[in-house]
Structures are given as C-alpha cells and as structure tokens.
Amino acid sequence: MNRLFAAAALTTLIAAPASAHFQLVYTPDPNIERPGDVPLKLIFWHPMENGHAMDMGAPEDIFAMFKGEKIDLTGSLTAMTFKGADNEAAAYEATLPVKRNGDYIVALTPAPYYEGSEDIYIQQITKTFFNKGGIPTGWDEPLGLPTEFVPLNKPNNVIAGSTFSAQLLSEGAPVAGAEIEIEYIAAEPDMETNAAGEATVGAMPGGALVAITDENGVFTFGVPRAGHWGFAALGSGPDTEHEGKELSQDAVIWIKAYDLE
Numbered sequence: 001m002n003r004l005f006a007a008a009a010l011t012t013l014i015a016a017p018a019s020a021h022f023q024l025v026y027t028p029d030p031n032i033e034r035p036g037d038v039p040l041k042l043i044f045w046h047p048m049e050n051g052h053a054m055d056m057g058a059p060e061d062i063f064a065m066f067k068g069e070k071i072d073l074t075g076s077l078t079a080m081t082f083k084g085a086d087n088e089a090a091a092y093e094a095t096l097p098v099k100r101n102g103d104y105i106v107a108l109t110p111a112p113y114y115e116g117s118e119d120i121y122i123q124q125i126t127k128t129f130f131n132k133g134g135i136p137t138g139w140d141e142p143l144g145l146p147t148e149f150v151p152l153n154k155p156n157n158v159i160a161g162s163t164f165s166a167q168l169l170s171e172g173a174p175v176a177g178a179e180i181e182i183e184y185i186a187a188e189p190d191m192e193t194n195a196a197g198e199a200t201v202g203a204m205p206g207g208a209l210v211a212i213t214d215e216n217g218v219f220t221f222g223v224p225r226a227g228h229w230g231f232a233a234l235g236s237g238p239d240t241e242h243e244g245k246e247l248s249q250d251a252v253i254w255i256k257a258y259d260l261e
Contacts, residue, residue, distance in 0.1 A: 020208050021054065021115075022047055022183045022230050023124035023252050025062075025108050027096075028191065030156040030256050032132040035099050040073075041189055042092040042108060043082045044124075047230070050187040050199040053082050053089035057111030062094055064130075065105045067137050071097065073106070083195035085187065091194070101133030103156075107143050112242045121242040124232065126252040129155045142169060147237035149253035158223055158257040165220040166253060167213075168233050174217025178233045182209035182221060185228040200227075226259045 024043040032038060042062075044054040058079075064071040076095035081088050096104060106128045112121035125145050142150050152165040168175045187196040211219040213233075223229060230252060237249025 020046060020048065020181050020183050020232070021113075021122060021124070022232060023108065023110055023126045024185075024189075024230075025106050025126050025128040025254065026185070026189055026228070027130075028188065030128070030130045031134070032098050032130060035132070038096040038098055038130065039191060040094045040096055040106065040128075041080075041082070041191065041194070042094060042110070043189065044089070044091070044110065044113060045082070045084060047185040047187070048183050048201070049203045050085045050196055051203075052086050053084040053091070054113055055090040056092060057090075057113070059092060059108060059110050061107075061109040063107055064096055065107070065138070065143055066100075067102055071104075080194050082189070083193070085196055085199075096130060098130070098132050101135045102131065102137035103139045104130040104132070105139065105143060106130065107145060107148075109145075112247060114245075120246040120248055122248050122250065123237070123239070123242070124250045124252045125237065126254070128254045131156045142172065144172070145251075146171060146239065147175075147233065147249060147251040149231060149233070149251050151253065151255070152218065155253070155255040158229075158255050160223055160226040160257045160259050163220050163222050164229070164255055164257075165218055166231065168217045168219070168236060168251060170236050170251075171238050174213075175233065175236050176213055176215045176217055178213045178217070178219075178236055180211040180213065180219050180221075181232045181234065182211060183230040183232070184225075185230070188228070223257045226257050228254060228256055230254045
C-alpha cells in the first residue's frame, strides 16, 4: 500500500496522535543580512513532538540554486550527532556560502531511511529557502527535482495569521488529491550543542495535521503562529522501490513565519 494512503488509514483507525517523520534543513533565520557561510543542520526527526530522532545515512545530494546557478554543497557535509529529547541520532552539517543578494534555495536528497515498523524505506526530498538583502530572485521557480513543492507565497517571511500556499509536483506535473502532512518545530535545535531546545508547544490531539491538494496540486494552510513550519507529501515521488522494498519518496518544504511587530 502507498504510504500516503496507509498513513490516512492509520489516522482513521487510532485516536492517539500520529508521529510524523520530517527531514530538516535548519538554521534559525533564513533572512541573511551580510555575506558569509551559513551553517545548516540536516536532521531527520519528529520535531512537533520533540520526539524520536532517526539516524541519517550520507546524503545523496545537496545543492543550492541561486539565480539559475547550481551550487554544490556536498563538499561541506560533515557528520554530527543530534540530541533530541528521547535519544541521539546520526545527522549532518553543511555550509551555504552566501555572497550576493537574492534567493538561495537549498535542496537535500537524503539517503533512503529504513523504517522497520512499516518495513519500508523513506526518502524525503527537502527544500528550504534563504534570502539575502530582501531581494526576490527565484523562490517561486521549480528545481526539477523528482518531487517538490513550489511555493506560491514568499516562503522566508510569511506573516503569522496569514496563509501559505504551494503547488505539489511529481516529475514536473501537478499532483491532485495528495495528503499534505503539516509540522511545526516545537523545540528548535541549538546550533552550538546540536541538541533540541525547550519545546514551546505540544503534539496536537487527533493525529497529524493534514491538508489536501486541489485539482492543480495546490494546498493552502492558515499559519497560526510564528516559527518554522514544514509540509510533506508522502509517496508523491516517482520512485517506489529501494533494495527490494517499498520506497516512500516524499516532497518536503520548510517555511519561516514571523509575527508583525
């Protein structure tokens, strides 16, 4: 069974909150004021529950797109250990070199992760957006990934209390009727200690937060509070098998919302 539909069935059958795996490409503030190297933390985790962290294998690819130029970030990868509330797990660090004003879109393709409880592999192809100087230069353009979200609102400065919309693509085509899991980073990682901070919210009752894409592959979510929000489409990618087992190839996007002050 496709993991997207399996997750929906499980949510229907049980009352306990569902745990959502989410791949992170994290730094505290995506809006960059001056040139320099921006540290990135690559963590596979349950961020809304401040729960279990999963061991990452070496990423298959990580790059940034800036004004049509692809910047390879694989040479900056360094293994690290992330400390969540419940356990420690293998994770990675990378560095984003920022020089000129504009949008830097980081795309991570992690190695497939084996989820023993479901007997499947999970690969969450993740996009995170950074900007220097407040000048938009391509945040709304697809990167040609196997599956990805293309934002319809500028993703690095969403206003808390407004809405965020994005279009889900698989091999460049819109995906209608897809379930989108929604996640919030409740305990933001400490960049120095590589450990989860204090949780600011708890897990939602009733299972995962979910939206559905329309006939054009678009979903909209009302963003209730400031912070980092993630969206995942389970099983939206074209690859469905890895090492003889089912593969859920997921699209993930992260945005940052701010309060008006």
